Amino acid sequence: MPVQLFERLRKFKVYYLLLLPGIVYYIVFKYVPMYGVLIGFQNYSPARGIWGSDWVGLKHFITFFYETPDSWKLIRNTLLLNVYEMLFYFPAPIVLAILLHELKHVLFRRVVQTISYMPHFLSTVVIVGMTVTFLSPQSGIVNHLLDALGFDRIMFLGDPGWFRTIYVGSEIWQKLGWGTILYLAAIAGVDPTLYEAARIDGANRFQQIRHVTLVGMVPVIIILFVLNLGSMMEVGYQKIILLYNPFIYETADVINTFVYRRGILGANFSFAAAVGLFQSLFGFVLVLLANRAARKYSDTSLW
Amino acid sequence: MKTSMGSRLFDIGNVLLMLVLIAVTLYPMLYVFSASVSNPGLVSSGQVKLLPQGWTWIAYDRILSRSDLWISYWNTIRYTALQTALTLTATCMMAYPLAKRELPGRRFILMATAFTLLFSGGLIPTFLVVEQLGMLNTVWSMVLPSLISTWYLFIMRTFFEALPRELEDAATMDGCGPLGILFRIVLPLSLPVMMTIGLFTAVTQWNSFFDAVLYLREREMYPLQILLRTIVISDSTADTYVEDGGTFVETVKYAVIVIATLPILCVYPFIQKYFVQGSMIGGIKG
Numbered sequence: 001m002p003v004q005l006f007e008r009l010r011k012f013k014v015y016y017l018l019l020l021p022g023i024v025y026y027i028v029f030k031y032v033p034m035y036g037v038l039i040g041f042q043n044y045s046p047a048r049g050i051w052g053s054d055w056v057g058l059k060h061f062i063t064f065f066y067e068t069p070d071s072w073k074l075i076r077n078t079l080l081l082n083v084y085e086m087l088f089y090f091p092a093p094i095v096l097a098i099l100l101h102e103l104k105h106v107l108f109r110r111v112v113q114t115i116s117y118m119p120h121f122l123s124t125v126v127i128v129g130m131t132v133t134f135l136s137p138q139s140g141i142v143n144h145l146l147d148a149l150g151f152d153r154i155m156f157l158g159d160p161g162w163f164r165t166i167y168v169g170s171e172i173w174q175k176l177g178w179g180t181i182l183y184l185a186a187i188a189g190v191d192p193t194l195y196e197a198a199r200i201d202g203a204n205r206f207q208q209i210r211h212v213t214l215v216g217m218v219p220v221i222i223i224l225f226v227l228n229l230g231s232m233m234e235v236g237y238q239k240i241i242l243l244y245n246p247f248i249y250e251t252a253d254v255i256n257t258f259v260y261r262r263g264i265l266g267a268n269f270s271f272a273a274a275v276g277l278f279q280s281l282f283g284f285v286l287v288l289l290a291n292r293a294a295r296k297y298s299d300t301s302l303w
Numbered sequence: 304m305k306t307s308m309g310s311r312l313f314d315i316g317n318v319l320l321m322l323v324l325i326a327v328t329l330y331p332m333l334y335v336f337s338a339s340v341s342n343p344g345l346v347s348s349g350q351v352k353l354l355p356q357g358w359t360w361i362a363y364d365r366i367l368s369r370s371d372l373w374i375s376y377w378n379t380i381r382y383t384a385l386q387t388a389l390t391l392t393a394t395c396m397m398a399y400p401l402a403k404r405e406l407p408g409r410r411f412i413l414m415a416t417a418f419t420l421l422f423s424g425g426l427i428p429t430f431l432v433v434e435q436l437g438m439l440n441t442v443w444s445m446v447l448p449s450l451i452s453t454w455y456l457f458i459m460r461t462f463f464e465a466l467p468r469e470l471e472d473a474a475t476m477d478g479c480g481p482l483g484i485l486f487r488i489v490l491p492l493s494l495p496v497m498m499t500i501g502l503f504t505a506v507t508q509w510n511s512f513f514d515a516v517l518y519l520r521e522r523e524m525y526p527l528q529i530l531l532r533t534i535v536i537s538d539s540t541a542d543t544y545v546e547d548g549g550t551f552v553e554t555v556k557y558a559v560i561v562i563a564t565l566p567i568l569c570v571y572p573f574i575q576k577y578f579v580q581g582s583m584i585g586g587i588k589g
Contacts (some may be wrong), residue, residue, distance in 0.1 A: 008407060014481040015400035019412065022397030026416060032432050033424025039431070046431075072313050096324075099317050112321045114575060121567050121574070123510030125528045129535035130331055139553050141334065144349030177328070205310045230421075240512045242536055256426070263427040264517060265529055276425035286420045296306050 004231035040274030060274035078254040082232045084168045091181030101187050116177025131170050160250040164291040182220050219300040226294045230287030233279050255279050339557035346553050357523040358527045362558035379527040382445045386508040391501050393450050394459055399485055416453050444518035455500045491572035531563050
């Protein structure tokens with residue numbers, strides 16, 4: 001038997017050689033870091049490495065939950081940003097995709113699509129840069145407008161009350177158009193005879209949208225919803241790092257940004273890795289649960 | 304066919320709504336351009352609303368005379384070129400064997416790659432790996448940690464799987480080995496998917512800033528996005544330009560945004576050509 005197996009593997013030798021660099025990449029940059037989360041249970045010192053550092057058990061987790069005054073604030077901010085995105089961003093591309101589909105003029109439709117996809121390709125730094133300059137209290141156009149209308153100028157980025165609106169608003173502006181792509185693909189896959197049948201049955205336009213178009217989109221909606229639920233603990237922290245400042249940590253500071261400050265800026269590797277691990281595990285469990293729910297209540301699931 | 308009143312109204316409302324969407328999307332971008340070529344004083348005082356006022360290239364003059372702009376521009380170009388070349392090569396090398404259904408161990412490798420989508424070691428352990436490999440402050444720290452994207456890998460694999468089997472079989476009969484098939488049959492047929500993934504990789508690398516924040520320490524290595532952040536967001540130019548009455552700061556910000564984004568807008572029409580609708584989902588399932 002081993003000889004046969006060896007023969008079989010030899011037949012595929014070239015394929016395995018081709019796979020090698022990719023496998024090395026996944027091991028070094030994906031699986032070694034997974035093993036590296038162990039430093040969350042250590043007092044890691046770079047000099048002594050992961051094998052030589054002292055084990056401290058759950059100490060860092062306890063520190064985070066019981067001795068870090070901000071821990072609940074970080075979790076709340078992370079979850080709230082996600083909830084707001086679910087409420088205000090998630091439905092938007094669904095609606096837009098339907099409206100695009102209903103446009104009769106093909107050229108006009110193409111123009112709208114081309115323009116609305118564009119912001120997706122702007123960098124995070126550019127998006128935040130535009131946000132910051134537009135909202136600037138002295139020279140930004142938004143405050144000039146408020147001034148002209150007789151309102152007081154607002155320190156948008158110095159007021160914790162505005163952060164979530166700004167964050168979610170800029171997300172919508174950047175991703176609304178791009179978000180329609182998968183939905184449009186789903187609509188394109190709807191059998192055209194269904195519309196005909198619906199018309200013969202006397203369905204009007206809105207009934208057709210509701211019973212044909214929307215129904216055709218349901219699998220994609222579920223998949224994206226599951227993915228979103230699974231990433232409830234993830235936020236666009238790179239954007240937040242550019243956007244926030246200590247004055248608005250109250251609403252803007254999230255788990256990822258905290259991990260970055262403590263770990264990278266503060267070199268507190270073990271503590272930060274522990275907090276990061278808590279977040280990864282929580283997210284992992286969320287995806288599993290969301291997928292299970294999707295499988296139970298519909299025919300669609302991620303796996 | 305007779306259209307009802309409600310349907311007509313819906314169409315009109317829909318078109319109007321789309322016009323609003325176009326305006327809301329384009330306005331900020333047009334404003335950035337207009338402000339970059341306007342008189343700085345008029346921009347600061349809010350007199351520039353949509354079109355340029357008091358046309359001047361002075362902001363571009365200022366920004367283009369900075370040597371760090373040229374250094375970081377060059378850095379971004381070389382990081383982007385290297386990343387695109389290596390990512391395409393590595394992804395293709397991995398996707399091709401994985402598209403072979405009879406390859407022993409294929410399922411295990413696919414599961415192991417898919418698992419990285421669900422769980423990751425996170426920021427700190429990844430940082431420590433890059434540090435331990437001695438890559439801090441090198442080009443490699445910009446390129447290797449993001450070498451293969453699992454989504455792109457799956458998209459490419461799905462594409463390879465869909466190629467007609469008979470072509471490969473015929474080539475094998477003619478004495479073509481796996482590499483011969485890859486270069487003579489698979490790659491020539493895969494230009495669309497290569498273009499898509501290549502362009503998206505290039506745009507992502509061009510736009511990325513966080514890896515540079517994490518892994519680069521020396522100014523000479525900084526990519527464009529870091530300079531952009533310094534000028535536009537951190538306000539560090541405030542002291543540099545006050546000699547002109549302090550008003551230059553604003554328009555230089557707009558000018559540097561335009562300069563950093565121009566290449567993206569130039570490739571945008573090409574990217575758009577290659578949007579493969581639905582390929583994203585197709586890649587995950589199956």
